[in-house]
Amino acid sequence: MDPANHPPQPRRHARRRWIVPALLLLVLVLAAFVIMWRPAIAPQQAAPGFDPATIERGQRLAAVGTCAACHTVDPSRPFAGGLALATPFGTVYSTNITPDVRTGIGGWTEAAFTRALREGVSRDGHLLYPAFPYDHYTRLAQDDIRAMYAYFMTRPALDAPAPENDMTFPFGFRPLVAFWNILYLKKEPWRPDPAKGVEWNRGAYLSEALAHCTACHTPRTKLGGTDFKRHLDGGVAEGWYVPALNAKSPSPVPWTREHLAEYLRTGIAPDHAVAGGPMQSVVENLRLADPRDVDAIATYIHGYLAQAPVRQTRAAVPGSLPAPAAGDPDLARMRIGYDAYVTACARCHEVGREATSGAALPLQKAVALYDPDPRSLIHIVRDGIAPPDGEPARWMPAFGAILTDDQTAALTAYLRRYGAGQPQWEQIEDKVKKAKQP
Amino acid sequence: MTTYHLRVNGREHAVDTDPDTPLLYVLRNDLQLNGAKFGCGLGQCGACAVTLGGEAVMSCLVPVSVVGERPVGTVEGLGNAQAPGALQQAFIAEQAAQCGYCIAGMMMRAQSLLANNPTPTDAEIRRHMMPNLCRCGTHMRILRAVRRAADALHGKGAKA
Numbered sequence: 291m292d293p294a295n296h297p298p299q300p301r302r303h304a305r306r307r308w309i310v311p312a313l314l315l316l317v318l319v320l321a322a323f324v325i326m327w328r329p330a331i332a333p334q335q336a337a338p339g340f341d342p343a344t345i346e347r348g349q350r351l352a353a354v355g356t357c358a359a360c361h362t363v364d365p366s367r368p369f370a371g372g373l374a375l376a377t378p379f380g381t382v383y384s385t386n387i388t389p390d391v392r393t394g395i396g397g398w399t400e401a402a403f404t405r406a407l408r409e410g411v412s413r414d415g416h417l418l419y420p421a422f423p424y425d426h427y428t429r430l431a432q433d434d435i436r437a438m439y440a441y442f443m444t445r446p447a448l449d450a451p452a453p454e455n456d457m458t459f460p461f462g463f464r465p466l467v468a469f470w471n472i473l474y475l476k477k478e479p480w481r482p483d484p485a486k487g488v489e490w491n492r493g494a495y496l497s498e499a500l501a502h503c504t505a506c507h508t509p510r511t512k513l514g515g516t517d518f519k520r521h522l523d524g525g526v527a528e529g530w531y532v533p534a535l536n537a538k539s540p541s542p543v544p545w546t547r548e549h550l551a552e553y554l555r556t557g558i559a560p561d562h563a564v565a566g567g568p569m570q571s572v573v574e575n576l577r578l579a580d581p582r583d584v585d586a587i588a589t590y591i592h593g594y595l596a597q598a599p600v601r602q603t604r605a606a607v608p609g610s611l612p613a614p615a616a617g618d619p620d621l622a623r624m625r626i627g628y629d630a631y632v633t634a635c636a637r638c639h640e641v642g643r644e645a646t647s648g649a650a651l652p653l654q655k656a657v658a659l660y661d662p663d664p665r666s667l668i669h670i671v672r673d674g675i676a677p678p679d680g681e682p683a684r685w686m687p688a689f690g691a692i693l694t695d696d697q698t699a700a701l702t703a704y705l706r707r708y709g710a711g712q713p714q715w716e717q718i719e720d721k722v723k724k725a726k727q728p
Numbered sequence: 729m730t731t732y733h734l735r736v737n738g739r740e741h742a743v744d745t746d747p748d749t750p751l752l753y754v755l756r757n758d759l760q761l762n763g764a765k766f767g768c769g770l771g772q773c774g775a776c777a778v779t780l781g782g783e784a785v786m787s788c789l790v791p792v793s794v795v796g797e798r799p800v801g802t803v804e805g806l807g808n809a810q811a812p813g814a815l816q817q818a819f820i821a822e823q824a825a826q827c828g829y830c831i832a833g834m835m836m837r838a839q840s841l842l843a844n845n846p847t848p849t850d851a852e853i854r855r856h857m858m859p860n861l862c863r864c865g866t867h868m869r870i871l872r873a874v875r876r877a878a879d880a881l882h883g884k885g886a887k888a
Contacts, residue, residue: 633748633791687771691783692790694798 325472326465330415331405333397337389340440348441351434353578354587355427355500359571360384365678369442370394370450375421376528378514380457382421390447403439404432408477410467417467419455420474420514426502429480434500474515493590496583501576503591506532506568522594524662529725530567531666533657536594540660542603542710545595551588555581557677557684558649563657564684566675567666574678604654604711610640611653611708620703620714627704630697634689648683659710664702664718668725671698695722732792736761737805747793751785752776754792755802763803763832774860777833778802784840786859803832806839815839818877819870826864834860838874846882850875 352358361369361384371386389396395403395413402413410424411417418424427435460466480499482491497503506527509517524534533540543562553559557573565573576584611631614624631653638650653659658667674688693701699718706715715721734741736759743758755761755778764787767775771786778787781798807813812820815835825831834857841848841856848856853874862870 629747629793630791633793634789637748685772687786687789689789691780691785693794694781694796697794 322465326417326468328405328409328411328415328417331399331402331413333391333413334399337396337443340444344437344440345444346441348437348439350578350580350583351500352438352441353575354496354580354583355438355502356572356575357387357438358575359568360421361387367448367450369445370448371452372450374453377419377421379419379461380455382419382455382457383453384422385452386448386450387442388445388448388450389443390449393449393451394447395442396447400436400439403442404435407435410471410475417464417471419464419467420470423502423505425475425516426499426505428475428477429495429499431480431495470513470515473513489586489589490593492583493586493588497587497590501572501587503535503587507535522591527568529665530669531658531661531663532568533661535591537597537599539595539598540662541595541598541657542601542605542660543655544598544600545592547588547592550592550595551585554584554588557681560649561651562655564649564651564675566670566686570675570677570684603660604709607654608652610636611705614704614708618707620707623700624704624707626697627700627702628708630693630701631704634692635701638686648685650686653705653709656709659705660712664706664715664721665725667702667705668698668718668722671701672722672725690726695719695726698722730793732795734759734792734795734800735797736800737802738799743792745792748791750788751778751780751790751792751795751800752787755787755800761802761804764836765829765832767829767833772861773830774833774837775830777836777860779836779840779843782840782843784837784859801836801839803835806835814881815842815873815877818873818880822869822873822876824866824869824873826862826866830860830862830864831870834862834870838877841874842878842881846878848874848878853878 358368360373360375361371363372363384364370369387371384373384375382375384386394388394391397398406398413405411406413406418406422407424407427407430409428410420410422455462480495483494486494504516504518504522506525507522509520509523509525511517522535523538524540525532539545541563545559545562549559549562553563553565554573554576556577557565557570576587611628614621614628618624635653638648639653643650643652656667658670661667670686671693672688672690675684675686676688677684689698696719699722702718702722703714706712729744730747732743732745732754734743734754736755741759743754745754745758752764752766755764756766764778765775766788767773769788771789774786776786776788777784779785779799779801780787780790780795782801803816807816815838819825819831819835824834837857837860838853841853845852850871853871857871857874
C-alpha cells in the first residue's frame with residue numbers, strides 16, 4: 291500500500307477531535323455576525339418635500355428631545371455635532387444631523403432615520419453607541435419621528451465630519467453594542483396607562499420616550515444600561531449628581547406641580563431651585579417646546595416627586611446661617627468654611643441679597659446642600675452658573691480660581707452641616723480635586 | 729478690622745481692613761494700584777481682573793480674607809510707560825485699546841493664559857478671554873495683541 295494515500299491513524303483522530311469545536315465556533319461566529327450585522331439602507335438622492343406644519347411640529351418635538359443639547363456645540367452651526375461626551379467606555383462625539391449628504395444625514399431616507407431612532411443603527415449599517423438615547427426613542431410614535439425627520443431635513447446643511455471617537459479597548463469595536471442591545475433595548479411601542487388621565491399619559495410618553503429624563507435621573511448598571519428597577523432614583527451626568535425625582539428626592543422644599551412646570555420652562559422655581567450644570571441645556575431646549583407638553587412632563591414627573599415624604603428641614607428656618615459652634619469637632623475647617631461663606635457667598639445669598647442677586651437662594655433652601663454627595667455643590671461653587679446669552683437672572687460667578695481647594699472643601703463641609711444640618715459628606719477634598727479635571 | 733499681609737506684584741503689603749472687603753478696593757484704595765478698574769461690581773465684566781495664585785480672577789468678587797499667601801498680580805506688575813512688558817507692547821502695537829477701561833483686565837486675563845500655556849492656539853485664546861467684555865468692540869484687536877505677545881515671548885508659529 292502507498293503510505294501517501296493512507297495517512298497514519300492518529301492524525302485522522304486528531305482531525306475528528308477538531309471538527310466539533312470548529313463547527314461550534316463557526317456557528318458562534320455566524321450567530322454573532324447575525325446579531326451584530328445590519329444592512330446599509332441605500333442613500334437617497336434628494337429629500338422629499340415637507341409641509342410647514344409638520345416641520346414646525348418636528349421642531350417643537352426636537353426641543354422636547356433636547357437634540358440640540360448634544361448635537362449643537364456652536365450656536366451659529368446648529369445640529370452640526372462635535373460634542374465630546376465622556377463615558378466610562380471612552381469619549382464619544384456627537385454627529386452632524388444636518389442634511390449635508392457627505393457628513394450629515396442628507397442621504398438618509400425616513401426609513402434610515404427611523405431605524406437609527408428605534409434600533410440605534412446608522413444608515414450605512416454600523417451600530418450607534420447608546421450615548422445616543424435610542425433605547426428611549428425606540429418607543430416614539432412614527433408620526434413624531436416623521437415630524438422630526440421633516441424638521442432636520444429642512445435645516446441648513448453644514449459640512450462637519452464628526453471627530454474620531456476615543457474608546458477604551460474593546461469598546462472601539464462597534465458590533466459589540468449588539469450585545470448591549472440584547473440586554474437593554476426593548477423594542478416595544480409606547481402603551482398608555484388606561485388608569486391615568488390624558489395629560490399624565492402625554493407626560494409619561496414625552497418623559498420616557500422623547501425627553502429621556504430617565505437617562506440621567508435613573509442610575510445606570512455597570513454596563514451602562516438604565517437600571518429601571520431604580521426608576522428615577524437619581525444618577526450622574528457630566529460629573530454632576532442628578533437628583534432623584536421620586537420618594538428619594540433630596541429637595542428640602544416639597545415640589546409642587548406648578549413649581550416644576552415653571553422650573554422646566556424657565557430654569558427657575560422661585561425661592562426653590564435654579565437649574566445648573568447639564569440641566570441648563572435641557573431648560574434651554576424646553577423653552578422652545580410646546581408649553582402644553584412641558585406642563586404634561588411636569589404632571590407626570592410630579593406624580594413621582596409627590597411620593598417624597600414631607601420632612602422638617604432647615605429650609606423652613608429663615609435668617610442667617612450660624613457661626614460654627616465652639617464645641618464643633620471639626621472647628622478649624624468649619625471656621626474656614628464659615629469665613630468663605632460670610633465674605634464670598636452671603637453678599638448675594640443672605641444679608642446682601644438684593645435685586646441684582648437674581649434668583650440667588652438663601653442657601654438653607656438650596657437643593658444641592660441636601661444631595662447624597664457633594665459633587666453638584668462643588669461644581670456650582672467652582673464653575674458658577676452661566677446661562678445662555680441674553681438671560682441674566684440665573685447667573686452666578688465661578689469661584690474656582692477665587693477660593694483655594696481647601697477653602698472650597700471647607701465651605702462645602704460648612705454648608706452641609708450649618709446650611710442643611712445633614713450628616714457630613716465623606717471625601718469632600720477628593721471630590722474637589724476631581725471637579726477640577728476637565 | 730483685621731490686618732492682612734498681601735503679596736502684590738512681588739512686594740509685601742500690610743493692610744488693615746474688614747474681611748469681606750473686595751480685593752479690588754484694597755488694591756485701589758489702600759495700595760493705590762489703580763490699574764484694575766471697577767466695572768460692574770458683580771464679576772460679570774472683567775474690568776477688575778487680576779491674577780491670584782497665577783489664575784485670573786474678578787477682584788471685585790474676591791474677599792480679602794481668602795487671599796492668604798497666594799501672590800496677586802496687577803497690570804502695574806507687567807511694566808510701566810517707560811518700560812512696557814511684552815503684553816503691554818503687543819497691546820500698543822495692535823492699538824487694542826479704544827476707551828481703555830477694560831484693557832488692564834484683558835491683559836491680566838491674557839497674562840494668566842500665557843503663564844500656564846505659552847503657546848496657545850487662536851481658539852484657546854478666544855476661549856480663555858471670553859469672560860472679559862469690551863464695550864467699544866475692540867475684541868479682534870485684543871485677540872491679535874494676545875497672539876502677538878504669545879509669539880513675541882515664545883517664538884512665532886509654535887502652534888497652528
